[in-house]
Amino acid sequence: MPRVQRGADVTWEGNLARGSGKLSAQTGAFRGLPFSVPTRVGQAEGKTSPEELLAAAHAGCWAMSLAGELTSAGTPAERLTVGATTTLDEVEGAGHRIVASEIRATALVPGIDRAAFERAVEAAEAGCTLSALIKASATVTVSAELDEAGT
């Protein structure tokens, strides 16, 4: 498959403490999202941040990875709910670092048993390109549950 390029545009005005930025996706999926330092490290006040965007990328990547594994196993998911939370922390001598990303998934998968689901989750984690990237410098944890109430 040919390589793919995706991009985002940012404008920033002003100094660090009181300045702010605007973020737009080149696909047009989102436009003019505000971000700033105070809302990155303190109360978010509805503004996005690099860490939230990284979490969004990780959750999206992971959901597609699991959907692919379940389909390959002949048991496509009816619905997947995937959340990711990334943690920015101050690391002694290294400044601020992204230290962890935590994935939580709930899956409604007709006709799958627990063991097969667990295999699919392991394969999804191994195959998610974002998990591989983040693991090089931070901890990735995964908790995935089968939604048995819905089957």
Next chain:
Amino acid sequence: MSWPARAESSDGKTSPEELIAAAHATCFAMAFSHALAQAGSPPEQLDLPAAVTFQPGTGITRSALTVSGRVSGMDDAAFREAAEGAKENCPVSQALRGNVELSVDARLQS
């Protein structure tokens, strides 16, 4: 979000790669603004587009940062040096490094 939109034509849908570009560009914007402030030259305005390359089967291979802007009282060399430092130090760069080729193209506008 969907696989065809991720690997082929986006059709106005976002993707993990676009979100990584967004995360990297916002992180770099703040790190660079910080570097300029420390050099005593806070920016008036900066434009910072970022592009991420995804090779299906391999993963994310490259994140290319770009910055252009107006900063009074700073020369081109100092602007480029600040951009290199911000590229190295921002937390998203730190999270990507090792696996992803990182670059920055910095242009001071007069």
